[in-house]
Amino acid sequence: MMHDVDRPSEQRIPVHDIPGIDPAVVAEVERETSRLLSELIRIDTSNPPGDETRVAEHMLRWFRERGLEGEIVGEPAERAGFVLRVDSGRPGPSLLLLAHEDVVPANAPDWRVPPFSGLIEGDYVWGRGALDIKNLVAAHAVATARVAAAGGPAAGALVYACTADEEEGSVGGARWLVHNRPDLVHTDYVINEGGGHFLERGGRRLYFLESGEKGTAQFRLIVKGETGHASVPLRNGNAVVAAARVVEALASHEAPLVVDASSEDLVRTLVDAPRLRERLRDPRTARAALAELARRDVQVADMIEPLYGFAFSPTIVRSNSVAVNVFPTRVEVSVDCRMLAGHDEQEVLTEVRTALDGVEADWDLEWIGPVTPGNSSPYPSRFSEVIAATLKRHVPDAELAVRHSVGFTDSNWFRAAFPDTIAYNFAPHIVEGYDEVTPRIHNVDERIHVRDLAFQALFVERVAQGLLS
Numbered sequence: 001m002m003h004d005v006d007r008p009s010e011q012r013i014p015v016h017d018i019p020g021i022d023p024a025v026v027a028e029v030e031r032e033t034s035r036l037l038s039e040l041i042r043i044d045t046s047n048p049p050g051d052e053t054r055v056a057e058h059m060l061r062w063f064r065e066r067g068l069e070g071e072i073v074g075e076p077a078e079r080a081g082f083v084l085r086v087d088s089g090r091p092g093p094s095l096l097l098l099a100h101e102d103v104v105p106a107n108a109p110d111w112r113v114p115p116f117s118g119l120i121e122g123d124y125v126w127g128r129g130a131l132d133i134k135n136l137v138a139a140h141a142v143a144t145a146r147v148a149a150a151g152g153p154a155a156g157a158l159v160y161a162c163t164a165d166e167e168e169g170s171v172g173g174a175r176w177l178v179h180n181r182p183d184l185v186h187t188d189y190v191i192n193e194g195g196g197h198f199l200e201r202g203g204r205r206l207y208f209l210e211s212g213e214k215g216t217a218q219f220r221l222i223v224k225g226e227t228g229h230a231s232v233p234l235r236n237g238n239a240v241v242a243a244a245r246v247v248e249a250l251a252s253h254e255a256p257l258v259v260d261a262s263s264e265d266l267v268r269t270l271v272d273a274p275r276l277r278e279r280l281r282d283p284r285t286a287r288a289a290l291a292e293l294a295r296r297d298v299q300v301a302d303m304i305e306p307l308y309g310f311a312f313s314p315t316i317v318r319s320n321s322v323a324v325n326v327f328p329t330r331v332e333v334s335v336d337c338r339m340l341a342g343h344d345e346q347e348v349l350t351e352v353r354t355a356l357d358g359v360e361a362d363w364d365l366e367w368i369g370p371v372t373p374g375n376s377s378p379y380p381s382r383f384s385e386v387i388a389a390t391l392k393r394h395v396p397d398a399e400l401a402v403r404h405s406v407g408f409t410d411s412n413w414f415r416a417a418f419p420d421t422i423a424y425n426f427a428p429h430i431v432e433g434y435d436e437v438t439p440r441i442h443n444v445d446e447r448i449h450v451r452d453l454a455f456q457a458l459f460v461e462r463v464a465q466g467l468l469s
């Protein structure tokens with residue numbers, strides 16, 4: 001049952017109205033994208049375990065019905081992706097439309113609607129993946145089919161890919177694809193999930209394009225202790241107590257503050273006061289300036305802070321004690337660590353040693369999964385110019401701004417494997433803004449406005465036509 005489905009957006013942009021696009025086309029694309037997204041949501045690809053091949057098979061059939069032939073690729077067999085190429089037959093640039101098939105799990109009792117129902121109601125498509133990121137699996141597909149139906153791109157090639165295993169592990173999926181099938185996915189340009197939410201500021205709509213992202217270095221600290229019967233308190237050597245000291249020291253550690261292009265860009269875009277802006281760009285004053293900014297505008301401060309360097313977030317603590325009355329010999333503290341582009345695991349290790357210097361604990365560090373350095377693509381470029389011009393045509397008060405993502409997306413694998421590829425994260429909304437959309441991602445009642453879904457398809461179709469000419 002649903003109640004109080006809020007629709008504040010309806011006042012801003014009337015239904016079926018996207019400036020510069022025939023309302024009949026908008027309505028048709030809205031129907032087509034909504035139907036496909038709803039079908040995709042009903043295929044539960046919660047990761048783990050993912051089982052994404054069912055989405056790949058669905059897309060193979062969907063394109064086949066439109067006379068287009070693609071390929072199911074990837075390992076293991078139950079975790080495959082799907083790739084399709086529309087070649088103009090004429091020399092020119094190539095563009096890959098990328099999205100992932102898997103979703104994060106959903107706890108059904110917490111939701112207003114069943115999370116894998118794909119219900120279309122109240123101008124929304126509801127369900128897990130509606131915003132992250134089956135919306136793009138659907139929008140990119142409709143855009144690709146429309147470009148093909150219009151005779152293909154004027155030059156070069158348009159490539160469609162949906163891939164497995166983005167949310168957890170990245171063992172197969174995009175990482176596998178760039179290393180094993182570069183013949184299919186090595187293109188000049190990649191457009192992927194991440195950016196495209198807009199903030200309304202000073203009468204303008206600020207759209208963020210993500211040109212890069214922080215790296216990931218997740219690790220486990222193994223804190224060792226002495227065992228024994230807990231009825232006799234250990235004077236020293238209780239691993240639980242030592243682990244508590246480790247957690248506290250890491251969480252309160254202030255890593256050296258780094259000002260690089262990623263925070264500079266964002267400060268220039270979002271902070272108007274000249275003196276505050278200057279202080280935010282000086283590593284010696286940035287921390288105090290950030291505290292001041294947080295009092296004025298906590299949203300902007302929260303966007304800038306993670307771009308100042310390392311972030312250590314302890315998330316799991318686990319002891320190997322088998323009983324309450326036995327001291328453990330080992331307590332594991334798992335830490336999510338993000339680092340700026342240009343930093344590596346050696347610097348993470350040095351920073352952890354500094355943070356834990358003098359802390360009474362016997363610890364070792366082991367990495368969880370691969371350490372993935374951050375990376376970025378050049379900006380501006382011909383690609384960003386086409387994106388900015390297309391946006392301006394359909395959202396007259398829009399302004400494109402660049403930022404680095406503080407999270408991780410599959411764009412990282414493409415930039416690392418193909419240094420000549422420019423990968424941007426951008427999928428614009430037109431009805432609902434950053435404040436409405438971002439809290440729903442990885443959360444309950446995930447849903448996308450059908451107009452935003454249609455716009456994402458129509459937008460990327462026009463970017464492809466503009467770029468591949």
Ligand SMILES: [Zn+2]
Binds near residue numbers: 100132133166193
């Ligand atoms: Zn995602």
